[in-house]
Amino acid sequence: MILALVASILLAIQALAVAAVYSSSYSTPSRYKGGLWRYAHATFYGEYDALETMGKSPDRTPPPRGACGYGNLYSQGYGTDTTALSTVLFNSGYGCGGCYEISCTQSKHCYPGSTIVTATNLCPPNWYKPSNNGGWCNPPRIHFDMSKPAFSKIAYWRAGIVPVRYRRVPCRRKGGIKFELKGNRWWLIVFVSNVGGPGDIKRMAVKGSKTGWLPMSRNWGVGFQVFKSLHGQSLSFMVTSFTTGKTVTAYDVVPANWRIGQAYSGGQMV
Structure with a gap:
């Protein structure tokens, strides 16, 4: 009896501590407005089907989940308007889901206008090449390795690499x-996707x-884990932007009869 009482008290304290962390993070609802214009460079990878942006399998079968963990970007609603981020912007997965407006500048290969992309992958460093000649994603460089369709909206694809202007913008999701x-x-x-507003997740x-x-602890990218059996229970989630x-809370978004492999929607960032 005493051990059971102590265990109940410890669980209650843990729940209160988690609630305190999240409540202190909550701010009065206000729309994320984005950031200032900055300068960087952009390249592209993959082909027009953009399977490489999802971690393409050698036989081009359904791809694995990629560095952010989104998996099939078509079914997740991101399509081909995506980019991989250099190490600095990727920030150990905290950059996943952020949205950027990018336009080409100061190149004869530029097209007018801009495009908006979602960060869905990591552009890894290439330590065998200097950062100004092939090692475009080496720290501390800010670099965007875009899908070929996204890159082709701002520049002629044969350019390979172009200087760009970029800024963070609100992610608009349905x-x-x-x-x-x-x-x-x-x-x-x-695995969490379709996050609006800032788009990214801290915890x-x-x-x-x-x-x-x-x-929950971050497993990788947008995958968050907990080591506990929750089967037979309805689930609520708190999601905090990096x-x-x-913080937004999706109460009882998952019904009690849920199964592994299913997906549910609820709540939204602005």
């Missing part, structure tokens, strides 16, 4: 945040209908 459930009975990993928490709030610190 519907709610998408929570895709993976893992097994004792390990739940949730997450999950609450079962029989538990308090449980902190850029703004704003």
